[in-house]
Amino acid sequence: MEDFRERFIMCCQSTFPCFRDPANNTSSGTEKRDIKVIVNEGAAKRANMTLPPTPVEKPGYVYVALYDYTARTEHDLSFNAGDKLEPLRKEEDWWYARGITGISANKEGYIPANYVAPIESLDAEPWYFPETKRLEAEKMLTSQKNKNGAFLIRNCESQQGELSLSVLDNGKVKHYKIRKLENGGYFVSKTRSFFTLRDLVEHYSRNEDGLCVCLAEPCKKTHGLSYNTVDHWEISRSSLKLLKKLGAGQFGEVFEGIWNDRTAVAVKTLKTGTMDPKDFLREAQIMKKLRHARLIQLYAVCTTEEPIYIITELMSHGSLQEYLQKDKGASLQMSDQIEMGAQVTSGMAYLELQNYIHRDLAARNVLVGDNNVCKVADFGLARMENENVYEAKEGTKFPVKWTAPEAIHENKFTIKSDVWSFGILLYEIVMFGQMPYPNMTNFQVVQQLPKGYRMPCPLNCPKYLYDIMSECWKDSPADRPTFETLQWKLEDFFDMDLKQSFDEQV
Numbered sequence: 280m281e282d283f284r285e286r287f288i289m290c291c292q293s294t295f296p297c298f299r300d301p302a303n304n305t306s307s308g309t310e311k312r313d314i315k316v317i318v319n320e321g322a323a324k325r326a327n328m329t330l331p332p333t334p335v336e337k338p339g340y341v342y343v344a345l346y347d348y349t350a351r352t353e354h355d356l357s358f359n360a361g362d363k364l365e366p367l368r369k370e371e372d373w374w375y376a377r378g379i380t381g382i383s384a385n386k387e388g389y390i391p392a393n394y395v396a397p398i399e400s401l402d403a404e405p406w407y408f409p410e411t412k413r414l415e416a417e418k419m420l421t422s423q424k425n426k427n428g429a430f431l432i433r434n435c436e437s438q439q440g441e442l443s444l445s446v447l448d449n450g451k452v453k454h455y456k457i458r459k460l461e462n463g464g465y466f467v468s469k470t471r472s473f474f475t476l477r478d479l480v481e482h483y484s485r486n487e488d489g490l491c492v493c494l495a496e497p498c499k500k501t502h503g504l505s506y507n508t509v510d511h512w513e514i515s516r517s518s519l520k521l522l523k524k525l526g527a528g529q530f531g532e533v534f535e536g537i538w539n540d541r542t543a544v545a546v547k548t549l550k551t552g553t554m555d556p557k558d559f560l561r562e563a564q565i566m567k568k569l570r571h572a573r574l575i576q577l578y579a580v581c582t583t584e585e586p587i588y589i590i591t592e593l594m595s596h597g598s599l600q601e602y603l604q605k606d607k608g609a610s611l612q613m614s615d616q617i618e619m620g621a622q623v624t625s626g627m628a629y630l631e632l633q634n635y636i637h638r639d640l641a642a643r644n645v646l647v648g649d650n651n652v653c654k655v656a657d658f659g660l661a662r663m664e665n666e667n668v669y670e671a672k673e674g675t676k677f678p679v680k681w682t683a684p685e686a687i688h689e690n691k692f693t694i695k696s697d698v699w700s701f702g703i704l705l706y707e708i709v710m711f712g713q714m715p716y717p718n719m720t721n722f723q724v725v726q727q728l729p730k731g732y733r734m735p736c737p738l739n740c741p742k743y744l745y746d747i748m749s750e751c752w753k754d755s756p757a758d759r760p761t762f763e764t765l766q767w768k769l770e771d772f773f774d775m776d777l778k779q780s781f782d783e784q785v
């Protein structure tokens with residue numbers, strides 16, 4: 280097979296110069312002409328760029344096609360710019376891949392590696408501050424921590440779906456609109472456009488090219504209550520006022536509070552004598568290491584006397600479970616619910632990348648802010664994955680209806696058992712916070728799952744969504760999708776023909 284492939288590629292490369300690596304294909308005029316034959320000229324012109332180099336190896340990532348490509352033999356795949364593909368085997372310039380969307384959806388074959396790029400994960404970019412408002416951006420950029428050229432990209436307040444670039448220039452902040460091209464791609468100035476925001480940032484980091492100043496460091500993120508608490512987590516108890524009880528957990532209560540009479544916070548308290556403070560503070564230790572727009576952010580701690588406090592960002596609507604139960608569909612539409620699920624997968628995909636497992640993923644442990652913003656919370660049980668598996672101590676209690684069978688029976692917790700729990704969380708979202716497996720006891724669930732029983736598709740749940748739940752509940756953990764896959768599947772939902780999905784109920 281290998282021999283055949285090599286011969287096949289060599290043959291193609293000698294017969295069709297356009298099969299050669301376009302990035303290296305600049306030495307002769309003939310080769311340049313050949314490139315034009317297969318490049319989606321419209322897209323390339325719009326992006327005003329030469330072909331990019333072969334993308335950096337990122338196994339398991341989903342890639343997007345940058346140009347049209349027409350298969351020349353039965354062994355390679357045709358695709359159009361914008362189609363999504365999953366590389367299954369990456370070998371030098373030709374990858375064996377599976378089409379995910381577009382003309383080669385569900386087909387497998389070879390693709391030229393430099394015709395695709397990894398799909399952007401904006402949440403991971405240090406300059407991406409989606410929820411930051413214009414005034415807030417000005418305040419953050421002008422803080423002493425930032426130097427000239429500091430910048431951030433945020434959602435535009437005045438036009439939904441648009442983005443803005445805010446840059447610090449000589450003590451003042453300038454804002455530029457980032458416009459989107461119809462077929463993907465971005466530009467600040469019409470004269471130059473880019474396939475991705477990352478490309479745009481890279482370009483203006485090297486070259487002013489019309490901006491007030493070259494982009495320098497991304498704006499420092501306020502990973503604390505203020506810049507003083509970024510590295511000094513301990514704050515004085517007297518700087519906090521507890522205003523209203525928000526809820527209670529097994530070992531303490533959660534309050535809405537205010538810090539320095541100015542900043543709204545949530546304060547988690549540890550009831551004296553109920554738990555070793557070291558265990559309680561583990562949660563804060565984990566939160567300190569994990570920073571993502573879809574994870575609850577730790578602000579500070581008060582540990583010098585009891586009761587110990589963990590101070591985090593305040594989420595205006597409390598737990599997702601209560602939020603869903605209160606709403607029951609009054610204002611939330613299916614599109615909002617799917618969007619909420621996608622936000623959870625975004626936070627979990629970050630944990631997956633960091634080799635953390637949550638171990639208690641459920642709607643009660645997701646918090647909701649304004650505009651249905653969802654963030655994963657409750658890292659009390661979270662663990663660093665040790666050789667991909669965490670073994671719970673004997674006698675540990677599980678939230679049975681959310682826990683994967685291998686975690687219940689063999690104490691094996693992995694990111695894939697979190698994926699199982701996410702399937703249950705999706706059910707909770709669709710069913711407005713209803714208890715999963717209604718009319719079944721925990722014992723019945725434990726008995727029935729190994730026999731193949733799974734919750735049926737809820738009424739009004741699109742088939743596409745139920746298929747995702749079912750994937751999460753596959754017997755073998757290895758057969759369940761990754762959070763990264765779940766994220767794009769949910770985000771892709773709106774690219775599909777919604778009506779068809781809604782009609783195809785099971």
Ligand code: AMP
Binds near residue numbers: 527545575591643657
């Ligand atoms: P926990 O003990 O962490 O499960 O929290 C108990 C309850 O307090 C949750 O179900 C929420 O209703 C509320 N809560 C916890 N943390 C926050 C927060 N950061 N913002 C708003 N409400 C919170």
